[in-house]
Amino acid sequence: MAAGSISEREFTELVLKLAEVSALISDTWRVVHSSRSAGGVYLERKSIVIDTTADQVSRSQYLDIENDTSLAEQADDPSCLTLSGEKTHSFLNYEHHIVYSPSYAVPVLYFNVYKPNGHRLELEELWNRVPKEHHIRMLEHKWATLTQQEHPVLGSPYFTLHPCHTATLMSQVPQADNKRYYLIKWLSSVGPVAGLELSPEYATIFDVIDSV
Numbered sequence: 145m146a147a148g149s150i151s152e153r154e155f156t157e158l159v160l161k162l163a164e165v166s167a168l169i170s171d172t173w174r175v176v177h178s179s180r181s182a183g184g185v186y187l188e189r190k191s192i193v194i195d196t197t198a199d200q201v202s203r204s205q206y207l208d209i210e211n212d213t214s215l216a217e218q219a220d221d222p223s224c225l226t227l228s229g230e231k232t233h234s235f236l237n238y239e240h241h242i243v244y245s246p247s248y249a250v251p252v253l254y255f256n257v258y259k260p261n262g263h264r265l266e267l268e269e270l271w272n273r274v275p276k277e278h279h280i281r282m283l284e285h286k287w288a289t290l291t292q293q294e295h296p297v298l299g300s301p302y303f304t305l306h307p308c309h310t311a312t313l314m315s316q317v318p319q320a321d322n323k324r325y326y327l328i329k330w331l332s333s334v335g336p337v338a339g340l341e342l343s344p345e346y347a348t349i350f351d352v353i354d355s356v
Contacts, residue, residue, distance in 0.1 A: 150251075156184070161327075162328065176188050176297075188240070193235060241254040241255065252305070257339065275336045305338060314329070
């Protein structure tokens with residue numbers, strides 16, 4: 145197997161482990177079982193993101209839908225949210241999926257972003273929300289990196305980070321050769337482009353679980 149890639153079995157094991165850690169730290173990743181998914185499973189996470197800048201977001205505050213029922217109820221109302229001591233902000237609903245690609249032997253991140261009125265963000269709007277540190281690279285290679293295509297399990301259109309360079313990326317990431325860190329290292333590297341920040345608690349809890 146090529147450097148930076150993982151097998152279907154390794155992906156399944158990492159998915160189950162990440163979901164276990166997610167539950168321990170009150171994150172919202174969950175395992176979805178599907179016969180259409182390679183390995184029979186994929187990961188799903190739903191969250192509400194406060195859109196702190198109208199035109200371009202460099203950093204957003206994540207709020208857990210399941211753990212913040214008051215915010216979840218307000219999500220049904222297209223009006224803006226008001227945070228204590230802060231100005232009024234609009235919000236976005238994010239849905240992230242991690243699916244295995246047998247063709248590339250790597251995980252693939254699929255996601256959609258919805259406005260309060262239920263309309264999905266367009267590709268150009270997503271590019272405008274790419275974190276500043278990734279912006280130049282994205283503007284130069286946007287079609288090669290961030291695209292929209294059919295979800296391999298659900299069959300509906302999702303945005304995705306194309307996996308063609310994932311193995312090369314992961315072969316250069318420190319500790320990624322240690323397969324137990326593969327998924328969290330990958331998510332930490334590519335997640336911000338898709339509006340996803342991974343808590344540093346994942347690495348800490350992974351070590352604790354492995355030591356038991």
